[in-house]
Amino acid sequence: MTTYLGLPTAPAGVGHLRGSEPFPAAARRALADTQLRANLAMATTTIRRKRAAVVAELGDWEELRAAGQAAKTGMMRHLDRYLEQLEAQVQAHGGTVHWARDAVEANQIVVGLVDATGSREVVKVKSMVTDEIGLNEALAAGGITAHETDLAELIIQLGHDRPSHILVPAIHRNRAEIRQIFLREMADVDPALTDQPAALAEAARLYLRRRFLSARVGISGANFAIAETGTICVVESEGNGRMCITLPDTLITVMGIEKVLPSWADLAVFMQLLPRSSTGERMNPYTSMWTGVTPGDGPQRFHLVLVDNGRTAVLADETGRQALHCIRCSACLNVCPVYERVGGHAYGSVYPGPIGAVLSPQLTGVEENPTLPYASSLCGACYDACPVKIDIPSVLVHLRARHVQEAHRNHRLPSSEAIAMSAASWVMADPDRFAAAQRASRLGRPLGRRRGRIGQLPPPLAAWTRARDLPVPPAQTFRQWWRDEHERPS
Amino acid sequence: MSAREEVLARIRAAVADGGGPARPVGAGTGSAPDLAGAGTGIAFRTEGGRDLGQLIDLLAERLTDYRALVRRTSSAELTATTRLAMAERGARRVVVPPGLDPAVLPEGIEIVTDDGLPAHELDSVDGVITGAAVAIAETGTIVLDGSPDQGRRAITLVPDYHLCIVRAAQVVEIVPEGIARLAAEADRPLTWISGPSATSDIELKRVEGVHGPRTLEVILVGP
Secondary structure, X not given: OOEEOOEEOOOOOOOOOOOOOOHHHHHHHXXXXXXXXXXXXXXXXXXXXXXXXXXXOOOOHHHHHHHHHHHHHHHHHOHHHHHHHHHHHHHHOOOEEEEEOOHHHHHHHHHHHHHHHOOOEEEEOOOHHHHHOOHHHHHHHOOOEEEEOOHHHHHHHHOOOOOOOOOOOOOOOOHHHHHHHHHHHOOOOOOOOOOOHHHHHHHHHHHHHHHHHHOOEEEEOOOEEEOOOOEEEEEEOOOHHHHHHHOOOEEEEEEEHHHEEOOHHHHHHHHHHHHHHHOOOOOOOEEEEEEOOEOOEOOOEEEEEEEOOOHHHHHOOOOHHHHHHXXXXXXXXXXXXXXXXXXXXXXXXXXXXXXXXXXXXXXHOHHHOOOHHHOOOOXXXXXXXXXXXXXXXXXXXXXHHHHHHHHHHHOOOOOHHHHHHHHHHHHHOOXXXXXXXXXXXXXXXXXXXXXXXXXXXXXXXXXXXOOOOEEOOOOOOHHHHHHHHHOOOO | OOHHHXXXXXXXXXXXXXXXXXXXXXXXXXXXXXXXXXXXXXXXXXXOOOOHHHHHHHHHHHHHHOOOEEEEEOOOOHHHHHHHHXXXXXXXXXXXXXXXXXXXXXXXXXXXEOOOOOHHHHOOOOEEEEOOOEEEOOOOEEEEOOOOOOOOHHHHOOOOEEXXXXXXXXXXXXXXXXXXXXXXXXXXXXXXXXXXOEEOOOOOOOEEOOOOOOEEEEEEEOO
């Protein structure tokens, strides 16, 4: 297990924070998929427009963002005390609280809790953290069938696929593909099923309703948990969340420790920020809030599982810790020019897009996700869109520096990048050396004579041009031009 | 060391640098608003500026915008309006929570009073009629808090049609006002409803009605 500043990161071999290949390789393949790019472009354009319209309705949007940022910053400073307060309130209202150091421990706890009910099936609300820790795989290994109930998660599960977006995980699938998946995987589906979205949604309703009405165990994540009151909050659209939270006898909620909010009144801010940033609605169709167990209403056994899994390692990084402020709205994905072209799978983690590029490498340790901090053009659109003002570009740059430092520490021989940088440092420290180097660069001009740019440098410099073109060096340096213009004898 | 002690110790080690600007811990008791901006000098809106008539208009507009059906009536006409809604829906057998005022219920339909009905029985009725706790006009949101006139969460979830009676005094303008009103009952099970169940998971095409009631009808009872 790796650590950062002595704090353990998320363990390898469990869950979905690491891809099977580096971002550039995955991105190159995704870029060749024209159907994926068409689906993504349409989807992100639509959500961007909706979000912009509902954000413009609120005259105090910037104040709400600032308040959201302040609330999250304040929460993190005293996270230990807020978690203890949350635990005490949940217990006082008849719930049980469990703590998990990492994904392995969290999965063990949940499998044990389901086993104790005697049920071999659970219904699940879409939840990022259960995907992060690989809970479905752990349940399956324990002989327990997990039914995903969010429509998109159902499409993913039945398609034996991976989610590609935080909010709309099946964004990469079109209606014809979804129809094929349903026809193949739903045992008693009407063979005359059309590919109209309403017909597909109806098929999912019928398929899941039996499972909801007979389910004995529900599993959810949490959007917010209020320390002051012990209240858990789940925000959704379809009503599958309400089904899972209300109908079973036992409810197990798994949440990352950073989801806690200090006080009830904080919801005044976050219940405005989240729906408008996420689905581009003034308010999402359904939000459930519950506190422990309510006699005669809903599950009579409630378990809250608090998961670290690398979050405290993120918390230890003064610059990077703001990634923990994320409320999983996905606004940054929808505005990102890189995400829009490569989609979510290329990031290799359940957290894709700009927030994934800063969160995943910190949760796993940068050395285990070394290409993600570079999966950005640093254009800053994500920062502008973020409802809690996470400065994603600054964290990306910071993580690139961490990557260079850690690579330097781990390798006895300096990297070619380090050699190039120290050579540049020697050259630029002296005006004569710098001028000589500039003159020498003109020797490269013949390489780009045809198109005005250099597509491929000879080795060992070829690595630089593998993913980018190099502009042809100018015929004259600025200093030469200046001398010619101003110092020429008149 | 237990997982609890270890995670707490890790947190303390991680924020040993101070962890950012201070904010009072556990401030606010719920009844006295301790808005997130408090102490940071950030002034977001905590109340709206509309009068009651404008509020009801806004709520009706926003509910309709998110595909809820809306009827406006007076206290005197409420029962007649409920009868009309039932007739137009064709609902003959509806479930009601035990504390709903029987005077609002029309004659001629079968009323099933909830006493812990199992889910499959809720699945067989034509609809459910309830009151509400709070309505937020700006977002077109109705909040149920499990009071006797609203009942258990399951009764407004499983039936396919939900008729909700909202009175003028329950309407606030913006989310922070709704949160402040609900603070005293934060430990009750709350359900926020903004239009009928919906999904946009297939090519982002909005489809109303997946798992919750596919039809939400709201009767706004004027002042």
